[in-house]
Amino acid sequence: MNKLFRNMWFLIIIIPLSIFIIAEGIGCYIALFGQKSAAIAVTNAKDRDRQLKKLRSKNAALKNSLTSLSPKGLNIVVDTARNVLYLKKGNKTIKEAVVSCGSGNVLEDPSGKKKWIFDTPRGEYSVKSKLINPGWIKPDWAFIEEGEAIPQDSNDRVENGVLGKYALGFGNGYFIHGTLYTRLLGRNVSHGCIRVGDKDLEEIFKEAPLGARITIY
Amino acid sequence: MRTSFKLVLILSFLSIAISTATAVAADEIQDLRYENEVLESELALAQKAQVYFIFNLKDKKIYLKARGANRRELPIDQIKGWNLPLSAKPHPLLKKSSLFKPRREEIDPKQKETAATDKFEIDALELDDMPSRYNLILDGGLVVTLRPKPAGILSYLESGASSLGLYLSRPLFTLWGLLTKKPYSSLYISMDKIDAQSLYWSFSEGSQSIIYNP
Numbered sequence: 196m197n198k199l200f201r202n203m204w205f206l207i208i209i210i211p212l213s214i215f216i217i218a219e220g221i222g223c224y225i226a227l228f229g230q231k232s233a234a235i236a237v238t239n240a241k242d243r244d245r246q247l248k249k250l251r252s253k254n255a256a257l258k259n260s261l262t263s264l265s266p267k268g269l270n271i272v273v274d275t276a277r278n279v280l281y282l283k284k285g286n287k288t289i290k291e292a293v294v295s296c297g298s299g300n301v302l303e304d305p306s307g308k309k310k311w312i313f314d315t316p317r318g319e320y321s322v323k324s325k326l327i328n329p330g331w332i333k334p335d336w337a338f339i340e341e342g343e344a345i346p347q348d349s350n351d352r353v354e355n356g357v358l359g360k361y362a363l364g365f366g367n368g369y370f371i372h373g374t375l376y377t378r379l380l381g382r383n384v385s386h387g388c389i390r391v392g393d394k395d396l397e398e399i400f401k402e403a404p405l406g407a408r409i410t411i412y
Numbered sequence: 413m414r415t416s417f418k419l420v421l422i423l424s425f426l427s428i429a430i431s432t433a434t435a436v437a438a439d440e441i442q443d444l445r446y447e448n449e450v451l452e453s454e455l456a457l458a459q460k461a462q463v464y465f466i467f468n469l470k471d472k473k474i475y476l477k478a479r480g481a482n483r484r485e486l487p488i489d490q491i492k493g494w495n496l497p498l499s500a501k502p503h504p505l506l507k508k509s510s511l512f513k514p515r516r517e518e519i520d521p522k523q524k525e526t527a528a529t530d531k532f533e534i535d536a537l538e539l540d541d542m543p544s545r546y547n548l549i550l551d552g553g554l555v556v557t558l559r560p561k562p563a564g565i566l567s568y569l570e571s572g573a574s575s576l577g578l579y580l581s582r583p584l585f586t587l588w589g590l591l592t593k594k595p596y597s598s599l600y601i602s603m604d605k606i607d608a609q610s611l612y613w614s615f616s617e618g619s620q621s622i623i624y625n626p
Binding site: 254 | 441451495519521
């Protein structure tokens with residue numbers, strides 16, 4: 196009985212261990228030999244040279260096509276993680292500015308019907324509008340955040356002097372604009388817009404034409 | 413006898429040279445074919461208004477790109493690939509998973525009123541809040557495990573244990589993938605902590621990526 200018990204323990208350990216080792220082995224085999232790359236049939240030197248020539252010219256054409264897509268003129272690149280804006284001519288950086296991007300915070304309407312996430316949108320955009328001395332038309336969230344009632348009259352939404360001297364709109368109510376809170380530049384504190392210091396903003400505003408590409412990541 | 417020996421030697425040398433040249437050419441054809449496939453995939457991504465990622469395992473770099481232009485390069489310290497796909501097709505990011513997910517602060521307007529009189533504090537989701545240890549689940553069953561470059565004894569021990577776990581689990585996941593007809597492949601990457609956090613920040617769900625593994 197004692198011997199059988201000892202054998203039982205032996206089986207309890209050996210069987211799962213064997214299954215585990217076999218499974219590991221099969222898994223390794225599949226990973227190592229499961230995928231087959233297409234074999235290259237090279238019949239003779241002439242055929243080989245022709246194939247190589249064709250592939251090389253295709254390679255060059257594809258690389259050219261990719262290069263042709265990259266922006267040639269003035270464009271803006273924003274790194275939201277590091278809060279840095281790069282003004283570029285083609286791929287060459289001509290100016291670097293410390294900015295403030297979205298805080299990533301969440302605000303919910305007290306009624307629970309609407310929710311806002313204050314992220315700076317990522318992706319590719321373009322300068323759609325250029326404004327001098329812009330006024331801020333406060334959206335609903337600005338009132339909710341301050342615990343104020345949402346005004347009925349649209350004139351009550353306008354607030355002047357908070358967006359700095361210039362603003363560049365890139366769609367959906369998002370702007371690259373100035374800020375009163377210059378000491379917070381370099382931190383993620385905005386509601387999604389890109390806040391820039393006065394001096395940098397002036398240069399960006401003068402340099403970037405309407406339609407200039409904005410890449411945000 | 414001596415002449416025939418010389419002849420055999422020359423013939424052997426020639427045949428070795430020819431077969432080596434043929435093998436090199438075949439390799440070059442295969443490499444070019446693969447590179448062209450990758451470029452074609454990238455071209456399709458670059459034609460759209462989006463930011464995409466190239467995991468270049470040859471250069472040991474992750475490129476953040478838009479319209480074919482490099483926007484950021486994140487150097488990789490260590491790579492361990494397992495059953496990596498041979499195709500160059502783009503893999504969209506399905507999910508980012510980590511033990512400690514960054515939490516968004518909920519703005520409480522009432523609290524904000526009282527906070528105005530108290531000391532100033534920034535409640536925001538910033539780069540420092542991003543995890544540096546996480547998994548990226550890509551389409552096609554590819555799991556990219558990101559870890560910070562080990563520094564210090566504890567970190568090396570943790571890295572060793574994590575590698576052991578990875579080595580033991582990968583074959584099992586591969587077998588399970590075969591049985592459930594869901595392919596599994598894995599890519600382990602260790603990199604600088606801040607770069608890993610930056611990647612977590614920028615690589616959002618739905619973003620496209622290409623694994624370049626020549």
